[in-house]
Amino acid sequence: MFEFEIQKQHTASRARLGAVTTVHGTIHTPAFMPVGTQATVKALSPEDLKDCGAEIILGNTYHLYLRPGHKLIEQLGGLHRFMNWDRPILTDSGGYQVFSLNDLAKVTEDGVTFRSHLDGSLHLLSPELAVEIQQALGADIIMAFDEPTPPDASETQTLKSLELSTRWAARCRQAHTRAGQTLFGIVQGGMFKSLRTESARQTIDLGFKGYAIGGLSVGEEKGVMLELAEHTAPLLPEEAPRYLMGVGTPDDLIDCVKMGIDMFDCVLPTRNARNGTLYTSRGKVNIRNARHRSSDLPLDPECACYTCTHYSRAYLRHLYVADEIFAMRLNSLHNIAFFQTWMSGIRRAIADGRPLDWRFPESEDSGNNGS
Amino acid sequence: MFEFEIQKQHTASRARLGAVTTVHGTIHTPAFMPVGTQATVKALSPEDLKDCGAEIILGNTYHLYLRPGHKLIEQLGGLHRFMNWDRPILTDSGGYQVFSLNDLAKVTEDGVTFRSHLDGSLHLLSPELAVEIQQALGADIIMAFDEPTPPDASETQTLKSLELSTRWAARCRQAHTRAGQTLFGIVQGGMFKSLRTESARQTIDLGFKGYAIGGLSVGEEKGVMLELAEHTAPLLPEEAPRYLMGVGTPDDLIDCVKMGIDMFDCVLPTRNARNGTLYTSRGKVNIRNARHRSSDLPLDPECACYTCTHYSRAYLRHLYVADEIFAMRLNSLHNIAFFQTWMSGIRRAIADGRPLDWRFPESEDSGNNGS
Ligand SMILES: [Zn+2]
Ligand SMILES: [Zn+2]
Numbered sequence: 001m002f003e004f005e006i007q008k009q010h011t012a013s014r015a016r017l018g019a020v021t022t023v024h025g026t027i028h029t030p031a032f033m034p035v036g037t038q039a040t041v042k043a044l045s046p047e048d049l050k051d052c053g054a055e056i057i058l059g060n061t062y063h064l065y066l067r068p069g070h071k072l073i074e075q076l077g078g079l080h081r082f083m084n085w086d087r088p089i090l091t092d093s094g095g096y097q098v099f100s101l102n103d104l105a106k107v108t109e110d111g112v113t114f115r116s117h118l119d120g121s122l123h124l125l126s127p128e129l130a131v132e133i134q135q136a137l138g139a140d141i142i143m144a145f146d147e148p149t150p151p152d153a154s155e156t157q158t159l160k161s162l163e164l165s166t167r168w169a170a171r172c173r174q175a176h177t178r179a180g181q182t183l184f185g186i187v188q189g190g191m192f193k194s195l196r197t198e199s200a201r202q203t204i205d206l207g208f209k210g211y212a213i214g215g216l217s218v219g220e221e222k223g224v225m226l227e228l229a230e231h232t233a234p235l236l237p238e239e240a241p242r243y244l245m246g247v248g249t250p251d252d253l254i255d256c257v258k259m260g261i262d263m264f265d266c267v268l269p270t271r272n273a274r275n276g277t278l279y280t281s282r283g284k285v286n287i288r289n290a291r292h293r294s295s296d297l298p299l300d301p302e303c304a305c306y307t308c309t310h311y312s313r314a315y316l317r318h319l320y321v322a323d324e325i326f327a328m329r330l331n332s333l334h335n336i337a338f339f340q341t342w343m344s345g346i347r348r349a350i351a352d353g354r355p356l357d358w359r360f361p362e363s364e365d366s367g368n369n370g371s
Numbered sequence: 372m373f374e375f376e377i378q379k380q381h382t383a384s385r386a387r388l389g390a391v392t393t394v395h396g397t398i399h400t401p402a403f404m405p406v407g408t409q410a411t412v413k414a415l416s417p418e419d420l421k422d423c424g425a426e427i428i429l430g431n432t433y434h435l436y437l438r439p440g441h442k443l444i445e446q447l448g449g450l451h452r453f454m455n456w457d458r459p460i461l462t463d464s465g466g467y468q469v470f471s472l473n474d475l476a477k478v479t480e481d482g483v484t485f486r487s488h489l490d491g492s493l494h495l496l497s498p499e500l501a502v503e504i505q506q507a508l509g510a511d512i513i514m515a516f517d518e519p520t521p522p523d524a525s526e527t528q529t530l531k532s533l534e535l536s537t538r539w540a541a542r543c544r545q546a547h548t549r550a551g552q553t554l555f556g557i558v559q560g561g562m563f564k565s566l567r568t569e570s571a572r573q574t575i576d577l578g579f580k581g582y583a584i585g586g587l588s589v590g591e592e593k594g595v596m597l598e599l600a601e602h603t604a605p606l607l608p609e610e611a612p613r614y615l616m617g618v619g620t621p622d623d624l625i626d627c628v629k630m631g632i633d634m635f636d637c638v639l640p641t642r643n644a645r646n647g648t649l650y651t652s653r654g655k656v657n658i659r660n661a662r663h664r665s666s667d668l669p670l671d672p673e674c675a676c677y678t679c680t681h682y683s684r685a686y687l688r689h690l691y692v693a694d695e696i697f698a699m700r701l702n703s704l705h706n707i708a709f710f711q712t713w714m715s716g717i718r719r720a721i722a723d724g725r726p727l728d729w730r731f732p733e734s735e736d737s738g739n740n741g742s
Contacts, residue, residue, distance in 0.1 A: 039689065043696040068664070068689040076667050076685055084681045293439070296447050310455045314447055318410065318439040325414040325699050 002182040002209055004241045010350045014234065014260035017350040020241055022140035023180045024080065024088045027055045029241060029262040032253065032343045033090060034336050035270060037063050039083040042270050043328040044336065046085045051306060052333060053340035056088040058265045061133050062097035066116050070136040078138030091139040093130045095146050107147060127171035135178040142183050143212060144172040149190040151220045158190035166202040173206055184210040184243060191220060193231045200235035211236045212243040226255055233259040250279065250342050250360035257346050258356050269335035274328055276320050279338040283361035287331065292317040305337035373553040373580055375612045381721045385605065385631035388721040391612055393511035394551045395451065395459045396426065400612060400633040403624065403714045404429045404461060405707050406641060410454040413641050414699040415707065417456045422677060423704060424711035427459040429636045432504050433468035437487050441507040449509030462510040464501045466517050478518060498542035506549040513554050514583060515543040520561040522591045529561035537573040544577055555581040555614060562591060564602045571606035581612045588617040597626055604630040621650065621713050621731035628717050629727050640706035645699055647691050650709040654732035658702065663688040676708035
């Protein structure tokens with residue numbers, strides 16, 4: 001089962017309010033997906049994620065394939081049951097990690113040969129294996145296996161790469177048989193608008209129920225990312241959900257929702273939480289900063305999350321400075337809650353026909369610096 | 372407010388069923404106190420602790436004095452509010468950590484001069500300061516500042532040390548003024564029964580509402596610890612709660628409850644949880660072990676904790692091996708739940724007049740090894 005319903009078209013932009021329905025439930029779009037790399041969104045329980053309002057999470061095929069292994073997870077009832085998460089899951093194809101974690105990954109028509117970053121063992125990840133792994137994991141939405149084009153690739157290289165990705169996408173379609181699970185295609189084309197157009201055309205020709213924009217947010221400048229996303233989004237079918245992979249900051253989310261993007265994922269909120277950088281309605285807060293030492297204020301007075309309703313900045317700073325595990329949970333919980341609340345604000349504005357014209361604050365007001 | 376009610380005297384041993392009542396609630400005894408060194412029981416939220424059945428936790432004066440500082444915690448409303456724990460708290464006096472974390476701690480009649488293990492700064496911890504810190508933290512039960520006698524001290528040294536501890540205990544009594552907070556005395560006397568008797572006599576002479584047995588479980592053999600605890604416990608007033616500091620294993624808890632001990636604290640369940648050693652009704656389980664790799668069984672089928680009711684051994688092993696933060700929480704939660712359930716089994720046996728004759732299993736049955 002897979003349905004995408006557009007409930008409202010935004011008046012002031014290409015944004016749309018919608019809902020993706022899968023066998024594990026409904027995702028209200030535009031949606032942000034927290035990243036659960038190793039069958040856990042770092043430091044959070046499934047209940048924490050639900051309290052934050054997360055309706056879908058992302059799992060990483062590359063990591064789960066290497067450890068604990070997709071066959072083991074399948075034997076234990078699939079990823080949902082293994083990690084005790086009963087809402088939708090999307091898995092990526094592993095293509096991105098194969099390259100980002102392996103300097104010596106080698107591409108052939110068959111697939112990518114690489115060495116495990118864990119034990120150095122040799123593997124060949126092919127479109128068929130990427131689908132097999134994702135079918136075993138049992139995510140609601142799975143991604144076609146593609147070759148991420150390096151941001152500095154030439155036009156010739158990029159064309160060659162996107163054509164390979166198209167052939168691989170066709171093989172993924174062929175290999176995909178699991179019912180109740182939906183395969184998304186991915187548009188590549190690197191930093192070239194004409195090749196983005198070409199890749200979109202080829203991918204749409206194959207026919208998917210959802211389309212991702214891949215190969216962005218990989219080191220290029222922010223303006224370039226936005227320009228290419230804006231170019232690519234309207235090339236994709238109106239009636240299918242559009243997913244911009246690996247994006248982004250709160251402002252990126254607003255900008256890209258306005259282009260008609262429906263789904264996002266990013267490690268930013270969880271990774272930043274673990275290094276003490278917290279997103280608040282007043283801007284970013286570095287909780288390690290000495291100015292929070294004696295602050296009895298909540299991290300974000302406008303946030304209704306468990307962290308903000310139960311603990312002071314002074315306590316959060318203390319836990320962080322003292323290297324306490326509980327800091328990781330409280331910080332991650334707030335950042336995920338902030339991103340979910342941010343998306344729900346975006347959805348409400350679309351529903352109300354209000355402009356998506358606000359920005360993430362630069363930094364806290366000097367009058368509210370928690371001292 | 373401080374009351375200790377003995378509800379039932381065990382028939383088959385000196386054990387007693389009781390209840391300690393403080394302004395923050397009642398502790399059913401015999402009780403085990405999880406250790407929350409730095410204003411957090413590592414990896415657990417207050418709600419997790421309550422779900423495990425913890426009725427009181429311990430805080431460490433030494434650590435909280437150095438970071439974030441007792442004055443800061445006082446200014447923020449005290450330790451209960453700072454860490455969002457509304458049940459009873461006991462704080463130790465800092466004496467033990469001063470010595471265990473500082474090789475060069477120097478004792479004078481005044482107190483102990485030491486360097487912070489965090490920044491090398493010089494401090495003098497005196498009985499008066501130990502009480503001042505504990506009053507600022509606002510725990511329900513606080514401990515007299517004493518000199519822990521090294522386990523290899525001679526009889527002469529030990530006598531000198533216990534007499535100093537008695538003078539310090541008197542100064543603590545003098546310094547203690549905070550209402551709604553109860554000061555416990557501590558019996559020292561090292562490894563000598565006659566000196567344990569002498570220290571008990573001197574401490575009882577000062578008059579406290581509760582008595583601890585200190586200076587045990589500091590490196591001596593298990594049999595020596597048990598013999599000295601058994602010697603000392605009956606020297607203490609029947610009508611006051613008895614607290615054996617730093618003890619112990621599940622079997623220690625049974626053995627010492629039978630001597631008439633009412634309260635215990637130990638880092639064992641939380642520290643072991645963090646290195647993957649888990650206590651179960653079938654014995655200790657090393658969750659890193661490969662035999663759990665594909666086990667769909669709960670860690671402990673007889674445990675009703677969140678970990679055991681929601682996750683498989685395979686998942687716990689995966690999280691641990693993958694170095695995931697969530698492993699720390701799930702493991703700690705189970706171990707604390709196990710210790711709390713263990714104590715409640717002890718209390719039920721006393722209530723029912725059944726013998727405290729069971730032991731913690733050596734290891735799992737070979738027929739149930741989770742493979
Ligand atoms: Zn919050
Ligand atoms: Zn359990």
